[in-house]
Structures are given as structure tokens and as C-alpha cells.
Amino acid sequence: MTDLNSTEVLTIFNALNDASVIDIKRTTTKNDIVVILSSGQAVEELQPQFDAILMQYANVQEGVELCGHATLAAAHALFSSGLVNSNIIEFVTLSRILTAKKFQETKASNSSDIQNGESQDCFLIELDFPTVPTIDFNSEEVSSISSALNGASVIDIKKTSSLDALFVVLPSGESVVEIRLEFDTICKCPEKGIIVSGAAPSGSGFDFYSRFFAPKLGVNEDPVCGSAHCALAPYWSKKLGKCDFVAFAASPRSGVLNIHLDEHNQRVLLRGKAVTVMEGTMHSSLQLRLQFVVAVTPSLQLVLPL
Incomplete structure (x- = not known):
């Protein structure tokens, strides 16, 4: 579905x-x-x-x-x-x-209900939700992360401050859709999960794409991860200069999220x-x-x- x-x-x-x-x-x-x-x-x-x-x-x-x-x-x-x-x-x-x-x-539940008023x-x-800030990642570990991503090009890597997850940015939303991960390699990373994101294609109607993988938690991929967007929203707010987003969860099941970042109170609604x-x-x-x-x-x- x-x-x-x-x-x-x-x-x-x-x-x-x-x-x-x-x-x-x-x-x-x-x-x-x-x-x-x-x-x-x-x-x-x-x-x-x-x-x-x-x-x-x-x-x-x-x-x-x-x-x-x-x-x-x-x-x-x-x-x-x-x-x-x-x-x-x-x-x-x-x-x-x-x-x-x-x-x-x-x-209205259906046409007959409408007709009957x-x-x-x-x-x-x-x-x-509270926002989840991202922090700098040790650059010496970038090569191992790229290996876990099957050699995908990586333009930015962060760590989440409280979700115990890596935050990896790819060159485009298409790259996020096409990514194929080596789950055995990911399980060797100290973090419990990995967020992968990229800017949405022009004209798609979305601001960014994302996927969330957590094989250590028994879930290779979360179809639509709301908590990951507590980190995604503040990150893309800085990149795009906005606080309201339409985000696409690019898992095989897929999903659409509409998000508001309250910068003053540091909340994601x-x-x-x-x-x-x-x-x-x-x-x-x-x-x-x-x-x-x-x-x-x-x-x-x-x-x-x-």
C-alpha cells in the first residue's frame, strides 16, 4: 500500500x-x-x-x-x-x-452520504516533536560509509545528536531512490541507523527525499520515518532557507510528509x-x-x- x-x-x-x-x-x-x-x-x-x-x-x-x-x-x-x-x-x-x-x-464518507446530507x-x-540537531562527523570514517552505500557519491555526512544515527546527504533525490546498501557493512557502524537524503528534483513538488535504514534494530528500512524528519527539517531549513516542507520518503512503499519547523521553539510539527x-x-x-x-x-x- x-x-x-x-x-x-x-x-x-x-x-x-x-x-x-x-x-x-x-x-x-x-x-x-x-x-x-x-x-x-x-x-x-x-x-x-x-x-x-x-x-x-x-x-x-x-x-x-x-x-x-x-x-x-x-x-x-x-x-x-x-x-x-x-x-x-x-x-x-x-x-x-x-x-x-x-x-x-x-x-463526507461517500456519495450516498452526501446525497442524504x-x-x-x-x-x-x-x-x-523536538528538533534533532546534527553534529560534525569524523572525516576519517567517510570511506567506510561510502563502502556501506555501495560506493555512492556522498556530499555531506553528519551525526544526529540524539537519534544515534548517521545523516548522509547524496547529490540528488534520484540518488536516494537508487541507493543500494550493504546491510552487513552498516551493522558494523557504531550508530544504530542511517538517514540518507538528497535535494528533490526540480518540478517534483517536493523539497527533499529521504530514506531511513536501521538493520541493527531489526528494520532494514522504515517505510516512512517521522522521527528522522526531526533531524531532516532543521538541516534542510538551513540549506533551503525555509521552514515549511513537502518531503518524500523514497522507500519502496513510499510516503509524503508535510512539515513545519518552529525555529523559535525548536520544534517540528x-x-x-x-x-x-x-x-x-x-x-x-x-x-x-x-x-x-x-x-x-x-x-x-x-x-x-x-
């Missing part, structure tokens, strides 16, 4: 250790990231105006500190299930506190939608009742400064 990024969301009302999170992941399907939502108290006991939810991200190998599309899916699951009553959720994650805001929009209520979710395509209950060996939701996150939409 183009412009879709799937996530499994498991809602748990007991705190779990990291090993338990990974064990649960291994009993489910092999989608990119599982989001574990847990709270020390029942959700209905939380402050109704501003809910605080403990959240852990995981894949098949280990915990992950930040995942953009998983945060969007988690917020969608909580909002749509009625587990929270407010329009704001505060997620307490391994790395930081993230907020998700719900915005209502009215959308009926409409279907749906909502957008705005995610507010994303707004998007999700839809639940499957829901059920899982009874684990931990004697916990887990709500299981698969949320599919389409391309992210432009958010303007509030």
Missing part, C-alpha cells in the same frame, strides 16, 4: 519491563514497531484535561526511544477507543515527553491521520489482557504554527 505505514498498538494497564515488551512483540506479527501503552493507574483516573500515558516502543530485537508513525498510531488508538476524554495526550517515553493533539474535521466525523492528530483496520484481544503468558489494534498511518499533513 502506498503512503501507508502500519503499526500494532497494544494497550496495557500494568507496567512491563523491557524484556516483557520484547517477548510480547515476538508473539505478534512482524510489523515495523509495536507501541506499548501502559499506565500505573487506570486511564479513567487520569486528569481529564491532560492525560499522561507511559509509552514504550519496541521491535523484534530491542526497545526504541522514538518512533513518529508509532506515536501517531498510538494517539489514534487512544482517541478512537474512548480511553481518554481530552483532546490532548501527553506520552512519557524512554527519551522524552511527547504531546499529541486531536483536531476534529467533518468529511450525512457526514462522517473524523479527526487529525498533531504531533509536536506534524499533522496526520490514521485508521484502525483490525482490532482484537490477546491473552499473553503474562496473564495480562491486551487490546490489540493495527493502525495504518497515511502520509502526514501540513501543520501551521499555532
